[in-house]
Amino acid sequence: MTTFSTTRRPLPHLLSGLDDAQWLQTLQASVDSRIVDGINYPGFPDASLQVETVGSSGKETIAEGFRFYSFVLNAARVNGIKLTPGSKVLDFGAGWGRIMRCFLREVLPSGLHGVDTSDRFLGAARQTGVPGTFNLIQPDGSLPFESNSLDIVYAYSVFSHLPEHIQKIWLTEIARVLKPGGLFVATVQPPRFLDFIRSAEKECVAKSAWLQELRAELTKIKNIDTALEESKFIFLPTNNGKTYGDTIMTSTYVGRVWGAHFDIKEYLDDAERFQQAIVTAQVRK
Ligand SMILES: C[S@@+](CC[C@H](N)C(=O)[O-])C[C@H]1O[C@@H](n2cnc3c(N)ncnc32)[C@H](O)[C@@H]1O
Known part of the structure; x- marks a missing residue:
């Protein structure tokens, strides 16, 4: 049996022949059994911990993470970045390493890094054998x-949950650690999130403390549509409220504030493909 840590041939070499559909199939198969085609893959934490971080578990949650991973790969290609086994990739707010494992096809574990503010989530990533280096960071x-x-x-x-002052700290840091021409790809909550909160069905709201908090926070802001139109950014202090909540950002805001650090390549809001909008930003060369 080959394992990702002891194999004589590195994983990107072993997996390079898999196309996207085959690679997703392999990762989904690893939900049921860590060994797939003789290779030992990372495991998964308890379903309850998966749901706590990302709202879903198992094959569904890997498929969601994989869609974003494919998006990042394509954004890299389009913006002139060649991912090789020696590349260095950081998952900011990595949780239990759901998405990091997708990059095993391209990048050696020594180049895979995950940071998060939760020791518990990072512990789950380590315990389940997600390859890479994990570091605990402070929220700010x-x-x-x-x-x-x-x-x-x-x-x-992640940025869909951060208040403005925390975002500004991390935008500066991320721009610092990226190479010139390096890519930052992040999901953000687009204005349609307001419709999602308003239109959620009664039964869903009754079952979700999060939706109830969101609804309560909306009622505290007068003329929320006008407020968003004016400020282009709204933070709803659900959760602990100080460093984490729910954040809506318009493309105008991203262009103005994120644009101070990066060239903004795209603000894609495609509800059919992704729950949140995706910003692709590049450090100026
Ligand atoms: C919704 S989860 C997403 C996890 C992971 N990105 C995924 O999709 O599987 C948000 C993650 O952001 C982390 N987080 C919260 N505040 C943060 C901060 N200030 N800086 C970095 N990460 C943070 C949380 O601990 C959590 O793991």
């Missing part, structure tokens, strides 16, 4: 990487 801290050292930083469902 710094990144444990040298300047100009990473090729890609991505963040799935």
Whole structure:
């Protein structure tokens, strides 16, 4: 049996023949059994922990993460970044390593990094054998990487939760650690999130403390549509409210504020493909 840690041939070499559909199929098969075609893959934490972080579990949650991973790969290609086994990739807000494992096809474990503010989630990533390096960060801290050292930083469902002052700290840090020309791909909550909160069915709201909190927060803001139109950014302090909640950002806001650090390549809001909008940003060369 081959394992990702002891194989004589590195994983990107073993997996390079798999197309996207085959690679997703393999990762989904690893939900049932860690060994697929003789290779030992990372495991999964308890379904309850998966649901706690990302709202779904098992094959469904891997498929959602995989869609974003494919998006990042394509964004890299389009923006002139060649991912190789020696590339350095950071998952910002990695949770239990759902998405990091997808990059095993392209990048050696030594180049895979995950940071998160939750020791519990990072512990689950380590315990289930997700390859890579994991570092605990403070919600408003710094990144444990040298300047100009990473090729890609991505963040799935993280900036959609951060208040403005915390975002500004991390935008500066992410721009610092990326190489010139390096790519930052992050999901953000687009204005249609307001419709999602308003139109949620009664039964869903009754079952979801999160939706109830969101609804309560909406009622505290007068003329929320006008407020969003004016400020282009709204933070709803659900959860602990100080460093984490729910954040809506327009493309105008991203262009103005994120644009101070990066060239904004795209703000894609495609509800058919992704729950949140995706911003692709590149450090100026
Ligand atoms: C919705 S989960 C998404 C997890 C992961 N990106 C995924 O899609 O599987 C949000 C993650 O952001 C982390 N987080 C919360 N506040 C953060 C902060 N200030 N900086 C970095 N990560 C943070 C949480 O601990 C959590 O793991």
